[in-house]
Amino acid sequence: MSAVTATTAPVNSGPNAVLDSWTMLRRNLLQMVRYKSLTLMLIAQPLIFLLLFVYVFGGTMGAGLPGGDGRSDYMAFIMPAIVVMTVVSVSLSTAYTIALDMEKGIVDRFRTMAIAKSAVLTGRVLGAIVFTVLAFVVVIAVAVVLGYRSDGTVLGWLGVIGLVLLMTLALTWATVALGLSAPNAETASNTPMPLMFLPFLSSGFVPTDSMPAGLRWFAEYQPFTPMIDTLRAWMSGAGAGSDAWLAIGWCGLIGIGCFLWARSLYTKVRAH
């Protein structure tokens, strides 16, 4: 019978941030494949909103748009918001899975191993990026099948992809931090829910100048509005102007702030 402990000691030179993050990313992708119901639900969420808004509200809403003319115009109008909701939807799952890891003993196991401290969180964020890109492709494909046509240039679409990645980074670090600060996985799946609601209070589904004064003020200044306006400009072949810088700035601010918050939460080990 072979011994439980090998005679030769394994060659492990200690923490390696790149190697360990890669391993954690593969773990998260594998979880995605295994946890199919969650994966499908997250991709379905923005699609349900797309169908709901285009086919239920779309006829009337489209007619109400300035210069708008029915369903297909409304679809083009809300596509940026649907893209944002796709990003939010995926990032929400990160809060839940991070909290689940913390609740179970596995993060403690990782902490007693010589692996890069950042790898657990970085792996989650990288996993969210892969997941978001996948969901983004599915959402755009379904939209095209439903009749969505973009006037955006190749450069414009590259910009869209770039901004989607940036938003993913910012929102995922936010949900990682929310997941780490939640006492358990159930709370973690609820606390970031307002993020799902925020795109409705923006320029995403109706022009902000159709809103009452207080709400309009909020909608114009909240971070999702410049992001949605930038996406809308690039997806329709226009220039985004200062909105693009505002959107990038918000992403940077949220991303860096939440990264630092998440890092301090992760290093602070819970007493029990």
Add this chain to the structure above:
Amino acid sequence: MTTHTAAQAPAIEVTDLRKSFEDNHVLQGIELTVPAGTVYALLGPNGAGKTTAVRILTTLISGDAGTATVLGHDVSTEPDAIRLRIGVTGQFSAIDELLTGRENLQLMADLNHLPRRQGRARAQELLERFDLVDAADRGAATYSGGMKRRLDLAMTLVSSPRLIFLDEPSTGLDPRSRRELWQIIRELINEGVTIFLTTQYLEEADELAHKVGVLDRGTLVAEGTPAELKRRVPGGRVDVTYVDPVALSTAAGAIAGATADLESLTLSVPHDGTLGALQELVGRLDSEAVASLEVHTPDLDDVFLALTGHRPQPAEERPENTTEAPMTEEVAR
């Protein structure tokens, strides 16, 4: 690098270790030494500070005062050197339930930077060793409690650590799984692995450990071999329940050293755990008068009562541990 003197150095050395969580003084200056290749059991009830001690020694949290050296490395200054060399199996199963058993082991191999082929071979070897081959490619969420614990321990062993921490390894396991786990731990001991374990069960410490430290409210109140400790604990007893008070008092007068409890109609007879003494006692009992008989071996309660003068006071915070009944052997050998 591993010189002869280094091999002789203790695996764990703890001096005046203290830790408080706000007003709760969990560890109040514990000292202990674990020689390499031996098994040390920290015995105590819930809330005694066992898990805190393990968390400090495994670099999860830092102590407030005192020093702790693990495999020659200070826990506070060289945590990564320690993490490279130890294995830890905590109280709650630290497995990824979404992955299969094999994938969990593979994950550990990758995190230990084992070459791909070596990692795969190691995973297979451990699956065979821990009787998990049939379930290897099933999600770990479907595993039984005993299987999860075995997978957990197998994951700890992927890196072939020479020092293993086991925090209440058998808590929540049924007696059969517990015995299987003990067998695995014994094999590790035979291979010269140093083991530091915590337990609430005197029997577990007795089965596995070379040396036992009794932890009470953050203080080591006794230390010694299981045999030494048991000598300090009054032996077991046999509780004989009678059908009526008359029979009870008759018997109480006839059997030396017995104490009678009239309320429960029970006669407690001191018992040294041998079959001979039990046979002799049974021979003297009147089968008509006796309702039932129970052999009681010393457990944690007895150890605590003998060493500290009070019963262990379990903490309220972990109800899953308190549902477990203390182990009582049906017949002592």
